[in-house]
Amino acid sequence: MHRSYLFIPGNHPAMLQNADIFGADAIIFDLEDAVSINEKDSARQLIKAFFETLQKPKFSIYVRINGLNSSLGSIDLNMVMNEIVEGIVLPKATVSDIKMLSKLLDTFENARRIKKKTVIIPIIETAKAVFEIGQIAQLPRVSALLLGAEDLTGDMEIERTKQGIEIEYPRAKIAFACKAFEIEAIDTPFTDVTDDEGLEKDALHAKSLGMNAKCAIHPNQIEIINKTFTPTMVAIDEALRIVKADEEAQKVHRGVFSLNGKMVDKPVVDRAKKLLIKAKHFGMVEDIDEK
Template sequence: MVRSMLFIPGNNPAMLQNADVFGADAVIIDLEDAVSIQEKDAARILVKAYLESIDHPPMKIYIRINGLDTTDYEKDLQSVVTDQIDGIVLPKAKVCDVERLLTLLYKIESETHMQKIIGIIPIVESAKSVLEIEKLAALSRIQGMLLGAEDLSADMELMRTITGTEIEYPRARMAFACKAYKIDAIDTPFTDTSDNLGLIADCQKAQNLGLNAKAAIHPNQLETIHDVFSPSLQRIEWAKRVLKAAKKADDQGLGVFSLDGKMIDKPIIERATKIMESAKRYRLLPVENA
């Protein structure tokens, strides 16, 4: 699971060479909207060369290819589908598009004898996609779903607002589908990179509806996104105490026990275990001071 996915423009060498330093859980190298029509070839070749140069980066790498309604997507896939990447981010994805992408991926993977099985993150950015969310989530190789609020609002002929009422429904529906299939529910990026308070509020809304991650369009948004989507120090403390008590109970051969007057059973222990796992993964455990 991830908390953040950072968009990196595919034709920008200065950003690409620093893609691994910003601390994003995943990056999405963008061949689509961030690259002008005339530079599609240059971006493709640059990203391919970049992927050949890296060795065990600390973050997951996804590539946003051009839509299946363009003439670029096949060349994109030919260039970037390698063992270096974790998945493809597919714009304007409907079930039929993902199915086509799956076929293309099988073909490339077998032709190039790849080790890895490439994942897919569909972008939900049309009314039709919203209606297909559950079907999309159920398809094979789907690692998460990304909400694209700008295009979706255009399709719905709605104005984007700072409160985000217009995307409450797709956010919630996506959250349920992703939870059901144990995949990442990734919120739409917050487009005003200078408004940090707005970003905090937007992250909290998404989190309250059950999304577990947010896309970032600028590295400076990552700190805030991580603050919101990481387990809080209080939750980590609680989880630690639950697990400690569980161990004690286990040692004493007790099945059920109580902590702070509340009964602790298996689901609660599982929840605590999950919190500790993500705390470890995101290096959030407080420093044991010297």
């Protein structure tokens, strides 16, 4: 369960070595767009050497490799595949690319005796991928879908705006697919790194559609993103009251009851329990019964 995913350019030593102080739940080390074609080899070596120094990092580690439509993607994998890597972020993902990546991961995991299954986060950034979202979300290893709005609007030949009306459909479609198949829905980055108010508004809107995390392209964006995707104390207190009242109602075999003038039934209780699980994960509440 993550709230924030920070992209860090793979060939930038100063950012790599500060990775653990930014406060992101996950970091995506980027070998794709943030690295020029002439520096791919250098970035791979740097990330590989950096990973060898890491011991129990406070964040989850992901690597955005280059696409599998050239040899760059498999060369990236060969260099960075390591027990410490939680997952691979795949650009311009399609169903066939994800299946191919999964086979490559099988090979590397077997050859390197990596015990855990490396997950895949496909970036939904083509019209074709939006069309295939339902299939993509069900594929083995896929742990989340990430919306890539810049490339997607480019593919659609439409203007990318701060208001984001043009990405309403893919945002909602990703949120529904992720919920249906119990994986994470990661929202696209907000590209104006100087506009905190705009970022907060954008993140809140994504959350209201069902996204449960957002990408950052600058460390300064992490605090707002984490705050947005963390349950508020008001919501937690309300959820605790609902769960407690439900426990009392169960004792007298009542499925529906009233709390502060509002009807509470199973869907409301389930929602409160889900919120408390999230709150517990982020250290906002102590032990709760997750049944």
